[in-house]
Amino acid sequence: MSEIAISKRRSRFAETWxxxxxxxxxxxxxxxxxxxxxxxxxxxxxxxxPYDLQDYSLSxxxxxxxxxxxxxxxxxxxxxxxxxxxxxxxQLGVGATAIAACIGIxxxxxxxxxxxxxxxxxxxxxxxxxxxxxxxxxxxxxxVMGPSLKNAILAIGIAMIPGPARIMRAxxxxxxxxxxxxxxxxxNAGSFRIIREHIIPNAIAPVIVSLTMNISMNILAGAxxxxxxxxxxxxxxxxxxxxxxxxxxxxxxxxxxxxxxxCIMITVLSFSLLGDGLRDALDPRLRN
Numbered sequence: 001m002s003e004i005a006i007s008k009r010r011s012r013f014a015e016t017w018x019x020x021x022x023x024x025x026x027x028x029x030x031x032x033x034x035x036x037x038x039x040x041x042x043x044x045x046x047x048x049x050p051y052d053l054q055d056y057s058l059s060x061x062x063x064x065x066x067x068x069x070x071x072x073x074x075x076x077x078x079x080x081x082x083x084x085x086x087x088x089x090x091q092l093g094v095g096a097t098a099i100a101a102c103i104g105i106x107x108x109x110x111x112x113x114x115x116x117x118x119x120x121x122x123x124x125x126x127x128x129x130x131x132x133x134x135x136x137x138x139x140x141x142x143x144v145m146g147p148s149l150k151n152a153i154l155a156i157g158i159a160m161i162p163g164p165a166r167i168m169r170a171x172x173x174x175x176x177x178x179x180x181x182x183x184x185x186x187x188n189a190g191s192f193r194i195i196r197e198h199i200i201p202n203a204i205a206p207v208i209v210s211l212t213m214n215i216s217m218n219i220l221a222g223a224x225x226x227x228x229x230x231x232x233x234x235x236x237x238x239x240x241x242x243x244x245x246x247x248x249x250x251x252x253x254x255x256x257x258x259x260x261x262x263c264i265m266i267t268v269l270s271f272s273l274l275g276d277g278l279r280d281a282l283d284p285r286l287r288n
Contacts, residue, residue: 019281026277029270036267040087047080052235060253069259072245081237082259088238089267092153092222092231093215099157101164101211105204108168109195112203113176123169126162134159138221142230149238152231156221160214167210171203205282213275216268223264239264 020026039046055075063070069078111122141155175181176199184194223240225231232238234245239260246256 016278016281020277023277023280025273026281029273029277032266032270033274036086036270037090039083040090043084043087047077047083049077049080051081051084051237052076053080060249070255072256073249076235078256078259081242082239082263085237085239085242085260085263086267088149088232088236089219089222089240089264091149092156092238093219093267093271095153096156096160096218096222097211097215099154100160100214101207103157104161104164105168105200105207107161108165109172109200111165112169112172113191113195113199115176119169122165126165130162135221135224138225139228139230142225147230147233149232149236152222152225155225156218159221160218163210163214164207167207168200168203171206172199175199175202209275209279209282212278213272216271216275219264219268219271 020030053076055071058067058071058075059073061067061071061075067077067079069082071077072081107122107126111119137159138152138155141158142152145151145155180202181194181198184198189198222231223238223243226238226240227244229244232241234241242260243257243264246253246260250257
């Protein structure tokens, strides 16, 4: 890669970062997301107790100095389970998004670059795919593969493939006929090289925004699967599963569902606001 190309990419990143910093909501969301990621990474050091440590004498214990958020019906520390739950929820959101992105971007790139019957066949298959409600497809796939965190990630990732594929295709159609693509073809560059080095880098911005927002959707979908018993299995803590465990005692011990519910809300909102900020920062029509 030439020094000119590297310099252009650095200047493009610097310009995007400069515009993103002007969006206060996006920056606050970014710091919240970084904090959640750090909590998930260092959960073993931050959690005051193991997530599966049981003490039946502390069943439904109220908040105290030893247990800041209280304990659940098995005497497990709620704060520790929420801290460990960040790891599981992020795995659901990021893992499913990565699966959908890898497959969807590849499919969308092929459809957008080659066009013709290739594009028609792929897009009609995506139409059929999207005719099935996303969450219903997630539930079906997770039920077939068996309830577990890994299967939930795979089920959500497979169900979300059409989104990145369509956005990548649409983005590629806007750059496919530009001069630098024609120049690459003129020097007999292979199709794979053109897609990899020229088309995807120049068409990826809308996909990045979409994937950032998709993480929030996938976290919600993962929490939903765990809530109905198709995601993380006990004793693994996951925010949706924690809400499910507390639903029978919400009248008397509402905070057991409140705390993980707030974590889901804050995480989903943060990724959504960050995606919205990235969309504005990457939109060339808004540059100033």
